[in-house]
Amino acid sequence: MSPRDPARDHHDDGPDAYRVRPTDYAEQHTADQETMTHASDPQNESQIQDVIDRILAADAARASSHSTDARQPEADQSEGLLSGRALALSEGGHGHTDDDGEQYDLAARQALRRVGGLSTELEDVTEVEYRQLRLERVVLAGIWTEGTAEDAENSLRELAALAETAGSEVLDGVIQRRHTPDPATFLGKGKAEELREIVAMTGADTVVVDSELAPSQRRALEDVVRVKVIDRTALILDIFAQHAKSREGKAQVELAQLEYLLPRLRGWGESMSRQAGGRAAGGEGIGSRGPGETKIELDRRRIRTRMAKLRKDIAAMKPARETKRANRKRNQVPSVAIAGYTNAGKSSLLNRLTHAGVLVENALFATLDPTVRKAVTPDGIGYTLSDTVGFVRSLPTQLVEAFRSTLEEVADADVILHVVDASHPDPEGQIAAVRQVFTDVDARRIPEIIVLNKADAADPFVIARLRQREPRSVVVSARTGEGIDQLEQMISEAIPRPNVALDLLIPFTHGEVVSRLHSPEAEIISETYEAEGTRLRVLVREDIADELRPYIQGSGPAA
Ligand SMILES: Nc1nc2c(ncn2[C@@H]2O[C@H](COP(=O)(O)OP(=O)(O)OP(=O)(O)O)[C@@H](O)[C@H]2O)c(=O)[nH]1
Numbered sequence: 272m273s274p275r276d277p278a279r280d281h282h283d284d285g286p287d288a289y290r291v292r293p294t295d296y297a298e299q300h301t302a303d304q305e306t307m308t309h310a311s312d313p314q315n316e317s318q319i320q321d322v323i324d325r326i327l328a329a330d331a332a333r334a335s336s337h338s339t340d341a342r343q344p345e346a347d348q349s350e351g352l353l354s355g356r357a358l359a360l361s362e363g364g365h366g367h368t369d370d371d372g373e374q375y376d377l378a379a380r381q382a383l384r385r386v387g388g389l390s391t392e393l394e395d396v397t398e399v400e401y402r403q404l405r406l407e408r409v410v411l412a413g414i415w416t417e418g419t420a421e422d423a424e425n426s427l428r429e430l431a432a433l434a435e436t437a438g439s440e441v442l443d444g445v446i447q448r449r450h451t452p453d454p455a456t457f458l459g460k461g462k463a464e465e466l467r468e469i470v471a472m473t474g475a476d477t478v479v480v481d482s483e484l485a486p487s488q489r490r491a492l493e494d495v496v497r498v499k500v501i502d503r504t505a506l507i508l509d510i511f512a513q514h515a516k517s518r519e520g521k522a523q524v525e526l527a528q529l530e531y532l533l534p535r536l537r538g539w540g541e542s543m544s545r546q547a548g549g550r551a552a553g554g555e556g557i558g559s560r561g562p563g564e565t566k567i568e569l570d571r572r573r574i575r576t577r578m579a580k581l582r583k584d585i586a587a588m589k590p591a592r593e594t595k596r597a598n599r600k601r602n603q604v605p606s607v608a609i610a611g612y613t614n615a616g617k618s619s620l621l622n623r624l625t626h627a628g629v630l631v632e633n634a635l636f637a638t639l640d641p642t643v644r645k646a647v648t649p650d651g652i653g654y655t656l657s658d659t660v661g662f663v664r665s666l667p668t669q670l671v672e673a674f675r676s677t678l679e680e681v682a683d684a685d686v687i688l689h690v691v692d693a694s695h696p697d698p699e700g701q702i703a704a705v706r707q708v709f710t711d712v713d714a715r716r717i718p719e720i721i722v723l724n725k726a727d728a729a730d731p732f733v734i735a736r737l738r739q740r741e742p743r744s745v746v747v748s749a750r751t752g753e754g755i756d757q758l759e760q761m762i763s764e765a766i767p768r769p770n771v772a773l774d775l776l777i778p779f780t781h782g783e784v785v786s787r788l789h790s791p792e793a794e795i796i797s798e799t800y801e802a803e804g805t806r807l808r809v810l811v812r813e814d815i816a817d818e819l820r821p822y823i824q825g826s827g828p829a830a
């Protein structure tokens with residue numbers, strides 16, 4: 272979690288309670304930067320583990336003590352959706368239908384979802400929907416549909432780290448065991464009501480759900496828990512929005528946010544028209560119908576216009592980066608991309624390999640703008656090394672799309688260093704998630720070196736297991752420097768090498784040519800001084816070979 276942990280209070284108010292002392296976000300943020308502690312540091316891990324343990328213990332306790340209660344988790348689990356829906360129908364619960372709560376006080380609902388902001392400037396749409404997610408007191412909710420209890424815990428733990436990265440305070444969390452999410456309220460009805468109690472008890476103002484919610488699910492769940500509900504996608508988009516620094520990055524994130532928002536706006540529009548129908552007799556609906564729909568149409572059109580503009584802007588910003596990339600290609604400087612799950616240590620590794628001072632932070636998505644640095648192999652061959660945006664499980668598709676141009680950096684590389692945090696509880700899951708993104712951006716065919724990082728903190732047993740699964744791997748610690756030599760050696764073997772052998776005689780008056788060859792662009796095999804000039808046997812790339820034609824004594828392919 273974060274450095275404010277020491278200040279944290281634990282009150283054991285009951286099995287569900289996990290309280291933290293409210294802290295100032297600004298203070299926390301500076302502290303984050305100063306101390307660079309992390310969600311993965313053992314103390315924080317153990318605190319998150321505490322929460323998880325409590326959640327699971329509470330679940331178990333509830334299960335055994337209320338075994339006749341129809342709302343208990345097993346009922347949802349064994350009878351699945353049907354029982355959930357039937358229950359809802361029999362009780363006539365509003366929150367559990369596919370209707371979206373128009374039955375409730377409209378003003379309250381609008382306040383809850385803050386849709387009021389939609390009527391003003393378009394910028395406000397993103398402001399309202401995303402920027403205000405910060406500094407909130409959240410309760411997490413996830414469902415455990417497949418895999419082990421540990422997978423479910425890891426997922427919730429990651430959600431907690433994401434929420435903290437977004438500046439929220441995590442108060443509690445619940446996991447429900449179900450075959451599939453409830454189509455109406457995501458969690459089963461009983462669990463959703465328990466969640467409302469937890470929300471009330473902890474004084475949370477937001478629930479964050481560990482999946483992507485359908486617009487109707489979000490509304491229905493909001494109606495039950497009575498506070499704002501955010502899904503994992505919105506949370507990740509929010510983090511990206513907070514972290515993007517370059518103009519291009521900002522534009523990409525805004526585009527992704529609008530893409531996410533558009534169908535949700537439509538959902539709201541539908542609810543408005545249904546509402547008007549339902550309340551027409553009361554007179555209330557009639558007045559709200561026309562303006563409501565018109566405003567939505569207007570907002571939708573504005574959003575589309577804005578999206579078109581963003582796409583155009585992004586397209587216009589692309590050439591600069593592409594020119595740079597084209598230059599590197601023309602000069603045939605090999606390119607190595609560092610990719611991997613967020614917080615795996617990619618920036619730390621870049622710093623290790625190039626002595627660059629790239630921001631390393633114990634936060635998810637510390638890096639959003641790709642950095643490209645020059646690096647040299649131990650035997651003096653130059654290559655470029657680029658740091659990239661971290662990946663995350665179920666990276667919102669809107670983001671993959673928006674960041675496609677950035678991720679192309681990866682797709683264009685000669686070699687990918689796939690950095691893995693070997694000290695993470697589920698490194699295999701992270702590897703799979705990252706490879707999914709490689710597939711999405713068409714980078715799967717590029718030679719990949721698995722870099723098992725954080726060897727200083729990882730379990731040797733896990734490392735052995737990973738090494739076995741991933742033969743082309745190397746164990747390193749960006750922190751201690753362990754294994755870096757070996758990694759450099761592997762990079763050196765993996766990158767395309769200069770392959771044209773030349774025998775050159777360079778007049779002493781052309782000293783600049785000699786010095787150019789004494790650079791990472793060429794590999795010098797021998798150098799002697801003769802009466803007419805410097806005699807050099809070198810290996811260079813084709814483009815340079817052309818320029819050196821005047822000095823050639825004899826040439827041929829490398830041995
Ligand atoms: N113990 C240990 N910690 C490491 C090592 N390498 C990096 N870290 C820590 O892991 C955290 C994340 O490191 P970064 O280099 O920012 O990770 P990243 O992959 O660039 O992260 P994002 O840019 O956020 O996706 C920091 O707190 C680092 O200090 C390592 O070898 N051992």
Ligand SMILES: [Mg+2]
Nearest residue numbers: 617618637638
């Ligand atoms: Mg980074």
